[in-house]
Amino acid sequence: MNTSSTSFVFTARVLHWLMALLILSMLFIGIGMVASVSERHAWLLSIHKPLGIAILILAVVRLIVRLRNPPPPLPDDLPAVQKLAAHASHWLLYVLMLLIPLVGWAMLSAGGYPVMLSHSLRLPPIFPVSGAAFAILRHMHAWLAMLLFLTFLAHLGAALYHGLIRRDGVLSSMTGYRPK
Amino acid sequence: MHASPPLSDRRIFLRFAFIGIVLIAIVLLFGYVGGWLAPQRLTAQRMVNQLQANAGVFSGYRRNHAKGVCVAGYFDSNGQAQAYSAAEVFAPGRTPVVGRFAIPGGNPYAPDSSVPIRSMALRFTQSNGQQWRTGMNSMPVFPVATPQAFYEQLVAQQPDPSTHKPDPAKVKGFFAAHPETAAFLAWVKTAKPSSSFATEGYWSLNAFVFVDAKGERHAVRWRMVPEANDAGVGGSNPDYLDADLTQRLAQGPQRWHLIVTLANPGDPTNDATKEWPSDRQDIDVGTLVLTSTEPQESGACRDINYDPLVLPNGIQASDDPLLPARSAAYATSYLRRTSEEARLPGTVQPNAQPETK
Numbered sequence: 367m368n369t370s371s372t373s374f375v376f377t378a379r380v381l382h383w384l385m386a387l388l389i390l391s392m393l394f395i396g397i398g399m400v401a402s403v404s405e406r407h408a409w410l411l412s413i414h415k416p417l418g419i420a421i422l423i424l425a426v427v428r429l430i431v432r433l434r435n436p437p438p439p440l441p442d443d444l445p446a447v448q449k450l451a452a453h454a455s456h457w458l459l460y461v462l463m464l465l466i467p468l469v470g471w472a473m474l475s476a477g478g479y480p481v482m483l484s485h486s487l488r489l490p491p492i493f494p495v496s497g498a499a500f501a502i503l504r505h506m507h508a509w510l511a512m513l514l515f516l517t518f519l520a521h522l523g524a525a526l527y528h529g530l531i532r533r534d535g536v537l538s539s540m541t542g543y544r545p546k
Numbered sequence: 547m548h549a550s551p552p553l554s555d556r557r558i559f560l561r562f563a564f565i566g567i568v569l570i571a572i573v574l575l576f577g578y579v580g581g582w583l584a585p586q587r588l589t590a591q592r593m594v595n596q597l598q599a600n601a602g603v604f605s606g607y608r609r610n611h612a613k614g615v616c617v618a619g620y621f622d623s624n625g626q627a628q629a630y631s632a633a634e635v636f637a638p639g640r641t642p643v644v645g646r647f648a649i650p651g652g653n654p655y656a657p658d659s660s661v662p663i664r665s666m667a668l669r670f671t672q673s674n675g676q677q678w679r680t681g682m683n684s685m686p687v688f689p690v691a692t693p694q695a696f697y698e699q700l701v702a703q704q705p706d707p708s709t710h711k712p713d714p715a716k717v718k719g720f721f722a723a724h725p726e727t728a729a730f731l732a733w734v735k736t737a738k739p740s741s742s743f744a745t746e747g748y749w750s751l752n753a754f755v756f757v758d759a760k761g762e763r764h765a766v767r768w769r770m771v772p773e774a775n776d777a778g779v780g781g782s783n784p785d786y787l788d789a790d791l792t793q794r795l796a797q798g799p800q801r802w803h804l805i806v807t808l809a810n811p812g813d814p815t816n817d818a819t820k821e822w823p824s825d826r827q828d829i830d831v832g833t834l835v836l837t838s839t840e841p842q843e844s845g846a847c848r849d850i851n852y853d854p855l856v857l858p859n860g861i862q863a864s865d866d867p868l869l870p871a872r873s874a875a876y877a878t879s880y881l882r883r884t885s886e887e888a889r890l891p892g893t894v895q896p897n898a899q900p901e902t903k
Binding site: 393394397398400401402403404405406407408411477478479480482485486488490495496497498499500501502504505515519522523526527530531533 | 550553562565573575579580581587588589590591593674676677693757848850851853855856859862863867870871873874875877880881883884885887889890
């Protein structure tokens with residue numbers, strides 16, 4: 367086996383680690399800002415919106431990279447249920463990366479808020495103004511983010527399990543680091 | 547496939563333990579940041595819970611300033627603020643406004659005479675799509691300077707379950723422990739519940755920052771000064787403010803002048819309990835003209851959260867700690883009432899008896 371078939375392509379690895387950092391920051395920013403009444407609330411909120419749009423754009427780029435560069439296969443001896451869990455959780459992560467920013471954008475649109483990414487940059491609304499729709503989208507945004515957090519935990523746990531216990535090359539296919 | 551030598555049972559256990567500790571640490575940090583593991587931290591949810599404890603829960607209504615009416619009209623800018631703020635609303639010309647008059651408190655059925663304070667909230671929609679939202683009160687100073695003190699005031703004013711009235715000793719204790727409330731208490735002593743929204747002046751209370759076209763920053767406060775000056779004291783109709791406003795608007799538009807006060811260097815921008823000295827420069831920047839009113843249950847203001855941090859380019863928040871707290875608490879109130887509007891599970895429904903603790 368050569369490196370190209372056992373590792374993700376370089377672009378995919380860069381996107382993975384960059385987005386890992388952004389998404390994990392985003393989860394903490396999101397949960398922190400709604401639980402704060404201090405200056406942090408406004409400060410975190412001003413980061414949350416442009417960062418969310420950045421994640422949305424990166425997720426689209428990443429989906430294209432993924433579709434054009436199939437990932438390395440999972441180990442042959444991995445139990446079928448674990449293979450299924452791996453594939454399902456990866457696609458769930460893609461869905462959430464794309465869906466959560468869109469729901470956030472739609473939610474602000476439904477609430478009649480101008481979607482301001484900075485003091486002067488405004489995105490157009492993508493949903494008609496409706497208080498009831500705002501409430502549904504706002505709850506969806508939070509629950510989908512919770513699901514993303516849980517999926518991230520499972521993903522991290524599984525990555526460490528592959529790297530530390532099974533030591534089957536799955537973790538190194540994304541780190542690009544091979545100790546041998 | 548496994549190139550590495552097998553691990554001993556002990557090492558496998560330790561490695562599983564390590565993975566578990568990493569995951570648990572992340573969950574705990576998440577719980578702390580999210581406030582679940584920090585029960586002492588003042589959150590918007592706790593603040594709004596306290597508003598509900600004081601007034602009860604009225605499905606679909608704002609958790610504070612619950613009783614009000616929608617209004618609409620426009621703002622005619624005279625261009626005088628352009629030297630200080632690049633906001634489009636201050637260029638000469640007209641900006642449409644959707645507003646709301648209200649009285650403080652969480653009970654949408656409270657009689658208009660129950661409090662001497664009236665409020666005016668406005669949403670200016672600029673032609674570039676940016677908005678300026680502001681919520682103002684008919685008093686020149688706020689009782690307290692911080693979110694924590696505001697929360698303590700609410701706790702002190704919570705009605706006693708046996709008397710259904712606040713415990714005077716607790717209220718007295720709160721004001722004694724908070725000398726910054728003196729200016730507000732002096733104002734409230736002379737204040738009378740006015741018979742009209744149209745004859746009141748409304749103050750921004752919090753300071754903001756105007757940013758001009760060159761990027762220079764100017765600390766400001768603003769207020770709306772009414773043209774109508776035939777203020778009286780309301781009658782026996784508990785909803786006299788609504789009746790008065792409808793009657794006045796039937797006769798013609800109601801006008802206010804938007805007066806912007808420029809701070810001198812060193813004037814406090816983080817303390818809404820303190821007025822700036824009266825010699826500060828005032829600029830009349832334009833006229834607010836209100837032309838129509840609608841009930842809040844069906845009017846255009848119903849689904850608007852008058853969050854004071856929804857600001858256009860050219861106006862920014864100051865360092866006043868009340869501003870982010872207002873923004874956060876209003877967002878929580880907005881989510882709760884729109885969730886009720888959407889009839890989401892777990893929300894109080896309109897047919898239910900109002901819960902009056």
